[in-house]
Amino acid sequence: MASDQGPIVQSALLRSELVRLRREKGMTQEQVASSLEWSPSKLIRVEGGKNSITRTDLQALLMTYDVTSESRQERLQALARGAREPAWWNKYKGEIDDMFLTFVGYSAGASYIRHFHGTLIPGLLQTREYAEVMSTGVVSETARSVAVRVRMQRQEELARRETPPRQFYILDEAVIRRHVGIGVDPGIMPAQLNAIADSAEQRDDLTIRVLPFSAGAHLGLYGPFTLLEFEGGLSDVLYMEGRPGASIMVTGDDPQITDYRDHFETLLEAALPADKSIALIRQAAEDLMA
Template sequence: MVSDQGPVVESALLRSELIRLRKEKGMTQEQVAAALEWSPSKLIRVEGGKNAITRTDLQALLMVYGVTSESRQERLQALARGARATAWWDAYKGQVSDVFLSFIGYASGASYIRHFHNTIVPGLLQTREYAEYFVTGRASEMVRARAVRLRLQRQEEMAKRENPPRQYYILDEAVIRRHVGVKTDPGIMPRQLTSIADQAEQRDELTVRVIPFSAGAHLGVYGPFTLLEFDGGLGDVLYMEGMMGPSALMTGDDERIADFRDDFETLLEEALPQEESIALMRQVAEELMN
């Protein structure tokens, strides 16, 4: 049975499995294409995720690779069906960047999300009023409303998953000290901090830790990033938010993924334990209300 990982992850899992099967068979793309009387470009597009694969074509590939187990065939066919499904985030195509939509697709199927931010509350933890504050500005009312809807829908869709991902957040103390909304509604930030603290106490899969100012400079000063892990053998994904430049999404064997895994562990060494972090957030919330 296929999990609720979404079309982006299920497509990636299927492609990874097909490439592995071909290599185990010792065949090149050209040899497989010749055996099936396909053009090499057709298989290249399938393995590269450019083309969805039909049930018939997948069955033909599996025969070439010697996959005869009915259960294994059905598992891969289920992945193919999932990969062809319409994703909820498709409604935002053309409205936000393709890189961010790809990230949403991967994050929606992740089993473990690790995120560091040094300036604002991560989107999956934002309250509606906090999100609304951060999309104010020169954009039209329609664009602002769409941006808020996207952030909140990500939270709603994540909560629907049968097996929600573990989420591990590290925040710089600057994130919780900045009094967002102080000029319009001083209660926005205290309520946001209380929301994070309550969720961290109530949800077993959620951990939030704060790096105090007393830790001094740390690796996180270079900007926010997210690491995603997956069940099923898919490699990690790294997303770097564009604070000083364009955002970037790294997959596969990109060496930066390993570097940022190490960075996250180093940042953990600087962070307060969760209980102390929650206590600090509640303390700051009280201070901001006075």
């Protein structure tokens, strides 16, 4: 499973395990570094994800923490190897916001993706034609092309995973009623909606729920957000989407993550059931073609 999660998640899992082992041993970073004749900054960088760790250094840490099980040692070494693997999204560094690429890395290894959006089709559900229209505000043709390629590759890479993540989306009704692309090709949005409906009906790992206008004001009006859940004991990640450079990503035990879990469940209670949501999406597609 480790090699299926991508380098960012494997690195985070390894670091989490190493910190836990050190604390269980009752040792400070300075004490561990001294026992290994390392500088304290070396261990700080390893635990903080600033530096990768070699097989030899990892083995030294595991011996310090009295990890003698061969299977456990190999599992952690496998995580370390995976963390050093090149990521497909690295080729977009310098062209796409760094925080978003880190989020892409976390979502690439998630076991569960929960997402709410109140204005747009989420990137992981977009057709290429919809993505191209939504990228028209990007300043250059090159930047537009990169944005579309990233969205499409995210979808492709998740689909290639041995165990793809369970994806659960709540969409405000405004998302499915807006005729995106009408000035380019009036068929883009109906095709997008039918593609979503088809996928939701055909895939066991995808659920779409629509929050109808009749629900009135709701917590989602504060903005779109994504919650990522992982196997292996890694804490959830919260990503609050904003304008380029204004998005926020929260990790660890931050109470905002719990708050947004509650927000998602509250939105879910107000959303239509899955079958009625799909029916409404199909109807919206027909209405846009009329």
